[in-house]
Amino acid sequence: MSETTQFRVLDFDCPTCASTVERALSNVEGVESVEVHYTTGRVEINYDDVRADPDTFAQTIENQGYTPQTA
Amino acid sequence: MNTQSAKRYYRKQRKAIVTATSGLLYGGGWSLGYLTSLDTASAVILILAAIIGGYDIAKTAYHEVTNRTLGIKTLVTFAAVGAILIGEYWEAAAVVFLFSLGSYLEGRTMRKTRNALQELLEMTPETATVRRDGKQQEVPAREVEEDEVVIVKPGEKIPVDGDVVDGESAVNQAPVTGESAPVHKADGDEVYAGTVNQEGALEICTTGSGSDTTLERIIRRVEKAQEAQSPTESLIDRFAKYYTPSVIVLAIGAYAVTQNAILSLTLLVIGCPGALVIGPPVSIVSAIGNAARSGVFMKGGEHLERASKIDLVAFDKTGTLTKGETTVADVEGFGTDDGEVLGLAATAEKKSEHHLADAIIDAAHEHSRAATDGGRTVMDESDTNQTARGATMESIPDPDDFEVVFGKGVVAHYDGQEIIVGNRALLDDRGIDVPEAIADYVRGREASGATTVHVVRDGTVIGVIAMRDELREAAPGVVAALQDAGIETVMLTGDNERTAAAVAEEVGIDEYRAELLPEDKQTVIEDLQGDGHVVAMVGDGINDAPSLATADVGIAMGAAGTDTAIETADMALMADDLERIPYAVTLSKATRWNVLENVGLAVLTVIVLLAGVLTSYVTLATGMLVHEASVLAVILNGMRLLRY
Numbered sequence: 044m045s046e047t048t049q050f051r052v053l054d055f056d057c058p059t060c061a062s063t064v065e066r067a068l069s070n071v072e073g074v075e076s077v078e079v080h081y082t083t084g085r086v087e088i089n090y091d092d093v094r095a096d097p098d099t100f101a102q103t104i105e106n107q108g109y110t111p112q113t114a
Numbered sequence: 115m116n117t118q119s120a121k122r123y124y125r126k127q128r129k130a131i132v133t134a135t136s137g138l139l140y141g142g143g144w145s146l147g148y149l150t151s152l153d154t155a156s157a158v159i160l161i162l163a164a165i166i167g168g169y170d171i172a173k174t175a176y177h178e179v180t181n182r183t184l185g186i187k188t189l190v191t192f193a194a195v196g197a198i199l200i201g202e203y204w205e206a207a208a209v210v211f212l213f214s215l216g217s218y219l220e221g222r223t224m225r226k227t228r229n230a231l232q233e234l235l236e237m238t239p240e241t242a243t244v245r246r247d248g249k250q251q252e253v254p255a256r257e258v259e260e261d262e263v264v265i266v267k268p269g270e271k272i273p274v275d276g277d278v279v280d281g282e283s284a285v286n287q288a289p290v291t292g293e294s295a296p297v298h299k300a301d302g303d304e305v306y307a308g309t310v311n312q313e314g315a316l317e318i319c320t321t322g323s324g325s326d327t328t329l330e331r332i333i334r335r336v337e338k339a340q341e342a343q344s345p346t347e348s349l350i351d352r353f354a355k356y357y358t359p360s361v362i363v364l365a366i367g368a369y370a371v372t373q374n375a376i377l378s379l380t381l382l383v384i385g386c387p388g389a390l391v392i393g394p395p396v397s398i399v400s401a402i403g404n405a406a407r408s409g410v411f412m413k414g415g416e417h418l419e420r421a422s423k424i425d426l427v428a429f430d431k432t433g434t435l436t437k438g439e440t441t442v443a444d445v446e447g448f449g450t451d452d453g454e455v456l457g458l459a460a461t462a463e464k465k466s467e468h469h470l471a472d473a474i475i476d477a478a479h480e481h482s483r484a485a486t487d488g489g490r491t492v493m494d495e496s497d498t499n500q501t502a503r504g505a506t507m508e509s510i511p512d513p514d515d516f517e518v519v520f521g522k523g524v525v526a527h528y529d530g531q532e533i534i535v536g537n538r539a540l541l542d543d544r545g546i547d548v549p550e551a552i553a554d555y556v557r558g559r560e561a562s563g564a565t566t567v568h569v570v571r572d573g574t575v576i577g578v579i580a581m582r583d584e585l586r587e588a589a590p591g592v593v594a595a596l597q598d599a600g601i602e603t604v605m606l607t608g609d610n611e612r613t614a615a616a617v618a619e620e621v622g623i624d625e626y627r628a629e630l631l632p633e634d635k636q637t638v639i640e641d642l643q644g645d646g647h648v649v650a651m652v653g654d655g656i657n658d659a660p661s662l663a664t665a666d667v668g669i670a671m672g673a674a675g676t677d678t679a680i681e682t683a684d685m686a687l688m689a690d691d692l693e694r695i696p697y698a699v700t701l702s703k704a705t706r707w708n709v710l711e712n713v714g715l716a717v718l719t720v721i722v723l724l725a726g727v728l729t730s731y732v733t734l735a736t737g738m739l740v741h742e743a744s745v746l747a748v749i750l751n752g753m754r755l756l757r758y
Contacts, residue, residue: 053225054129056217058351058391059178059185059358066181080341082395084228108174110125 045075048097050086050111052104057081064107071095071103086111129170129221133214136167140207147204160203167210168194184358186213186386190738192362196379197734205376208735209383216742220392223749227396230403230756231333234289238308238329242273245317255307256324264318266311275322278303283314290329291674291689292409306674328674332688335680336406340399344415346709347394354391361385376734377727384723384737389744393712396752401705404756409688410698411673417684421667422706423648424699427596428639428661430653431607431614432469434671434692435621436583438654440469442477443564444580448552455577456481459569460510462526462533466518470567473581474535478510519543521608521631523567534570537610539629541568541575548575563616565609588692589621595696597624599703604642606635606661635661652695654679669695701758708755712748719744 055061061081068077068088073095078087088100104111124131140163147156168191175191178184190213197206242255243265250265255273258264263279266272272285284296289308296312299305305318307327322328343351361382369378398415405412412418429435447455460478463471513526513533522543523536534540538556541548548556548568552575556566564580593603605626607614614628627638635651639661642649651658651665654672659682662668670683672690680686687694723740726732732740 051228053228054221055224056220057186057388058354058395059183059187060174062183063174063178063181063185066183067177070181082228082399083337083340085337085341107177108170 044092045089046092046097047087047089048100049088050101050104050113052079052084052086052109052111054109055081055084060107060109064104064109067103067107068100071099129214129218132167132170133211133218136163136207136211136214139163139166140211143207144204157203160207161198163207164194164198164203164210167207167214171210171213184362186388189358189361189382189386193379193382193734196375196382200375202376202734205379205734209738212735212738212742216738216745220742220745220749223746223753224396227400227403227749227753227756230400231336231406234308234329234407235333237271237289238327239271239273242323243267258320258323260320260322262320264320266316266318268311268313268315270311272305272307272309272311272316272318273323274307274318274320275327276305276318276320278305278316279319280317281315283316284312285316286310286312287674287689288409289407290332290409291691292407292694293689293691331677332406332411332674336402336411339412339414340402342414342416344394344398344419344709346419346713347398347415350391350394350713357390358385380727380732380734380737381724383734384720384727384732384741386741388741389716389719389748390713392745393716393748393752394709396749397705397708397712397755400752400755401701401708401758404758405698405701408694408697409674409691410694410701411680411686411688412698412702413680413684413686417667418702418705419709420648421650421685421699421702424601424650424667424702426602426604426642426647427650427652427695427699428604428606428635428642428665429593429623430635430651430658430661431605431609431617432583433654434652435589435605435617435623436585438469438583440473440565440581440583442473442579443582444559445477445577446555446580447577448549448575450571450576452577453481455569456579457510458528458531458533458571458576459535459567459579461513461528462516462524462535462569464510464512465516466524468518470565470581471524474567474579475510477579482509532570532572535567535579536570537567541570544573546570546573546575552578557612560610560612561616563613563620565613585617585620586690586692592692592695593622596699597622599696599700601699602647604638606630606638608632632658632660636664639664650685650699652692669698701755704758705755708752712751715744715748715751 058081061079065077065079068074073091074088075091076089101111139159143156143159143163146152171187172191175188178188194206194210239255241252242258243250243252244258245263258274264274278299278301282300285299285305286296287293287309290306306329308329365378365381368381369375398418401418402412432438445452445456456478459474463474513528516526518524519540522540526533556578559566559580564582566578566580568575569577596603603623605618605623607628608630609628611628614626618626639649639651649665650667650669651661652669653662662670662683667685668683670679670686673679673686674688685698723732723737
């Protein structure tokens with residue numbers, strides 16, 4: 044079933060940072076769609092709760108060099 | 115401080131610590147090289163400064179490249195690595211340190227912009243006092259269920275959305291509606307989470323808690339609006355996609371032609387499109403955030419940009435310029451008793467849902483009550499004739515049949531009589547003669563701004579009812595403020611010419627269009643647009659929906675708590691506060707200027723730096739310094755709109 048989760052990232056430096064995180068998250072197994080907004084720092088992830096492990100999302104954001112906060 | 119909290123502190127302050135360390139090493143390395151002959155030691159320290167400061171940057175650059183995006187961190191990494199490779203250690207350390215410092219400061223300032231709205235949410239209390247099983251209990255506000263009774267003492271913040279079931283108080287609704295003056299709340303009135311109870315204790319029956327409150331819904335919508343790109347932002351985003359790769363090609367080309375690695379690396383650094391891509395969104399996010407905190411919801415950058423071009427504001431009259439609470443001012447019988455005129459009119463209008471019908475029925479109730487109590491009435495005090503039609507609240511009799519003539523009035527039958535309550539057009543349609551004395555009376559009442567209806571029994575005019583809808587106190591000031599800002603104003607109304615003229619004069623509005631049916635208002639808007647105007651239409655969002663949709667910018671009033679108004683309008687005033695309109699229009703114009711200033715500053719910086727590089731005045735480090743300064747300048751400039 045499709046689920047949605049949100050994070051807030053307050054340390055994006057420019058819109059490219061948001062694109063980098065968006066691409067990295069969309070490559071995570073089971074992620075159906077990702078919206079990352081530079082201006083508000085909002086990250087919204089739609090995922091398949093059978094295939095995806097939501098615990099990996101925050102780690103993926105951290106791996107790109109940013110600090111996720113639970114929204 | 116234990117290990118755990120030390121780790122947490124380091125994680126939180128990592129960027130600041132890394133920047134400071136890199137800066138100290140950079141300063142130390144530079145001093146050593148400048149003051150002593152320890153060149154190798156200086157080089158090692160400078161390389162260390164570049165590595166420590168650049169590790170996170172390079173890591174993100176790696177991800178940017180592997181994710182096929184090309185951002186500023188990739189360019190900075192290329193420049194720093196390139197500088198080390200050609201032995202320009204000081205430049206490498208300077209670029210990395212200045213970039214780290216710039217992005218640290220930038221992050222701090224941007225966080226303020228991003229957090230501006232969240233602060234509103236933090237104002238809602240964490241706990242609520244509920245009455246459960248006859249006892250008062252303190253529970254987390256998010257766990258309050260619908261229909262539970264919450265008790266809020268004077269001075270406390272209201273933790274849930276709900277309806278007042280007991281008590282009376284003044285409530286400061288500024289966080290939700292932006293109104294500065296407190297609003298009186300009593301039994302049955304709606305209150306919102308996040309607002310402040312100022313005077314008496316209130317008992318509130320919960321309608322929404324947690325994320326299902328008006329304040330949270332508004333903030334979620336505002337955030338979505340902040341993310342909706344304006345045409346300028348989309349244009350710059352598209353431009354930036356090609357710009358960064360072009361800079362890399364230019365740097366490689368410059369190296370191929372000149373064999374000057376420093377020139378080529380400096381081009382990489384100054385070519386970063388930072389200020390250009392950051393400027394417009396910061397301005398727009400700040401403006402939308404400021405508007406939201408002042409009780410104006412702007413649906414997105416696109417609407418904000420369009421609003422900045424408004425040169426004409428069209429106002430609906432009833433409920434917008436006026437309070438929308440029509441009351442009967444006078445009843446005048448001609449050959450028939452005033453009370454009977456009112457009673458017959460109330461019977462004819464009993465099944466109508468028109469606001470004028472409500473006023474007539476209310477007046478009939480009031481009259482019957484006053485007559486029974488022997489007190490004052492809305493009419494002549496000498497009038498004590500108690501008609502059967504107005505005897506009690508329930509006793510306004512039903513008409514035998516009833517027909518609405520759209521935009522003109524009603525025709526009903528009662529007790530074998532035909533009763534018409536309507537305007538002159540309806541009487542003309544039906545060939546009913548209006549004696550000159552009555553026409554004169556009507557003209558006089560209308561010239562004073564009242565709306566009149568004729569009451570006709572069996573083809574004879576037996577009376578006239580004059581009604582008034584009080585002007586909002588703020589209306590003349592708002593119209594004057596818009597005119598001062600160079601914006602034309604037009605009033606649209608279904609009222610007749612004379613009433614419209616009187617109201618327009620009282621408000622000080624430039625122009626009015628009278629006797630309009632709802633669809634006519636839409637046509638007027640189209641005509642005004644045809645004349646080259648960028649038109650904003652202000653209405654209540656329900657019966658004005660077609661004209662709100664047609665106007666370049668539709669502004670709905672009183673939208674707090676009504677999702678439909680926010681859905682249909684481009685801009686919504688959370689309260690019925692007309693004074694927000696000049697603010698919203700001038701804020702839009704200021705935002706447009708702010709975006710232009712930011713774009714101008716960014717482009718100018720790149721041009722000046724480019725000229726500096728080509729004439730060898732700008733080095734890698736000064737290029738980065740100016741670049742980061744320009745990014746900070748556009749953010750700070752955009753943030754001015756938070757305090758507009």
